[in-house]
Amino acid sequence: SQQGEEDPQALSIQEGENATMNCSYKTSINNLQWYRQNSGRGLVHLILIRSNEREKHSGRLRVTLDTSKKSSSLLITASRAADTASYFCDGGTSYGKLTFGQGTILTVHP
């Protein structure tokens, strides 16, 4: 079973708009990570938020974590066409593996 499950499955926006995607997980976590996958490529690490943090920023990325709701959100501000990709989350609780959902497919139209 997936530890991280992303929603929505797909998101389509115009360049300049903000994109928000969500991640829910089942069991307690030590940290939570977000990854991006461009078409035909491997996953690239974006940001890690620890279980004792509530919000973290990195450039145009803002991640929040609500451990009481077992959920996280990734906000990409002022989106660009180059942000078009699939986004995955992993709740870092399992020894020996990262566990992803199906991802959110983000399409940013120029």
Place this chain on the structure above:
Amino acid sequence: DTAVSQTPKYLVTQMGNDKSIKCEQNLGHDTMYWYKQDSKKFLKIMFSYNNKELIINETVPNRFSPKSPDKAHLNLHINSLELGDSAVYFCASSQGAGGTEAFFGQGTRLTVV
């Protein structure tokens, strides 16, 4: 220098054949992984190794056999390929076994015909 490199990038082969995918990381990480991504984009862990020792074998058919000759390499050998093995296979590595940043290879697209 590519941090995690896997070869080949594309592999087309007939049912019943045996094939290998190689993976190397130059990051000095102690943990390496193999993931399978199906057509619906689910990424499923297959194996992980920590310091050359198998730590995760996620109900993968025994036609799949990973081999880690050293910490920097984790190869995947597949016997008697089946149509359902067609997928993209990703190798990854991290320092520490889970919960830390992982670096992924570019993937190997396997097509079994």
